[in-house]
Amino acid sequence: MTAGALSFCNISVTTTHGQKPQRLVDDVSLVLNRGEVLALVGESGSGKSLTCAAGLGTLPPGTLMSSGSMRLGSEVLPPEQLRGRLVASIMQNPRSAFNPVRTMQAHAFETLRAMNVPKSQWPECLAAAMQSAGLDASESTLKLHPFEMSGGMLQRMMIALALLGNAPFLIADEPTTDLDLVLQRDILNLLDRMRTDYGLGLLLITHDLAVVARLADRVAIMDKGKIVETGSTHDIFCQPFHPVTRRLLRAHLTLYGLECAF
Numbered sequence: 001m002t003a004g005a006l007s008f009c010n011i012s013v014t015t016t017h018g019q020k021p022q023r024l025v026d027d028v029s030l031v032l033n034r035g036e037v038l039a040l041v042g043e044s045g046s047g048k049s050l051t052c053a054a055g056l057g058t059l060p061p062g063t064l065m066s067s068g069s070m071r072l073g074s075e076v077l078p079p080e081q082l083r084g085r086l087v088a089s090i091m092q093n094p095r096s097a098f099n100p101v102r103t104m105q106a107h108a109f110e111t112l113r114a115m116n117v118p119k120s121q122w123p124e125c126l127a128a129a130m131q132s133a134g135l136d137a138s139e140s141t142l143k144l145h146p147f148e149m150s151g152g153m154l155q156r157m158m159i160a161l162a163l164l165g166n167a168p169f170l171i172a173d174e175p176t177t178d179l180d181l182v183l184q185r186d187i188l189n190l191l192d193r194m195r196t197d198y199g200l201g202l203l204l205i206t207h208d209l210a211v212v213a214r215l216a217d218r219v220a221i222m223d224k225g226k227i228v229e230t231g232s233t234h235d236i237f238c239q240p241f242h243p244v245t246r247r248l249l250r251a252h253l254t255l256y257g258l259e260c261a262f
């Protein structure tokens with residue numbers, strides 16, 4: 001497994017339509033180390049998802065990475081080369097990530113085939129990944145279609161599929177947003193274990209500061225397409241510098257009826 005850090009270097013994303021391209025992500029740089037959780041936090045529409053999509057080469061139609069590069073250690077790599085093998089990803093709303101007419105086994109085998117894992121190893125790899133994700137790897141689970149599974153099971157399955165490739169980095173875009181509180185706790189614990197057990201580097205996209213406090217080592221605050229502040233989770237919570245960071249923290253603290261010192 002590769003050891004170097006994953007770097008987003010000066011990433012900019014613009015629109016491709018309209019007379020004047022609009023800059024949606026503006027010169028964003030981030031470094032994600034193995035074994036750490038970096039939270040990318042910002043209000044809705046600040047550019048978190050597009051930054052990650054640019055890094056993975058999965059930008060939606062109508063947008064374009066106008067500048068920037070991705071690096072693993074000191075090596076510049078095209079996003080397509082990072083995706084899956086080196087950087088796995090899990091998304092908000094797992095139901096939309098699965099093909100509704102295919103079983104869990106079919107999804108997993110497709111991933112293993114794409115990863116060039118020898119066919120003889122598929123059952124063993126799949127059972128290990130599902131077990132790590134807290135799923136029962138029995139035939140009855142593998143036969144299920146997405147509509148026959150709960151949101152929590154689907155999120156675990158998405159994590160199991162991400163684990164199949166043994167990627168050293170994981171981008172998790174709002175991984176707990178649609179889940180109830182107990183499942184949120186279980187998924188966060190699972191992601192935390194993946195970081196400690198596999199030395200996974202986790203880029204966690206969220207606007208939930210409770211999730212940040214639970215899991216992140218460092219935080220990058222994003223606003224209007226730019227990174228406006230980065231720091232350790234402790235410093236961001238105790239000594240927020242930028243007005244946007246302060247606003248986010250104030251909103252979080254008042255939501256829970258807590259006093260705010262700034």
Ligand SMILES: Nc1ncnc2c1ncn2[C@@H]1O[C@H](COP(=O)(O)OP(=O)(O)OP(=O)(O)O)[C@@H](O)[C@H]1O
Binds near residue numbers: 060
């Ligand atoms: N395909 C697209 N074409 C044009 N603009 C887009 C497209 N996708 C996203 N945008 C715009 O880019 C900006 C950043 O979007 P992005 O999805 O990255 O925000 P976000 O911070 O992830 O928001 P959220 O927390 O709500 O998911 C938003 O203003 C959004 O409207």
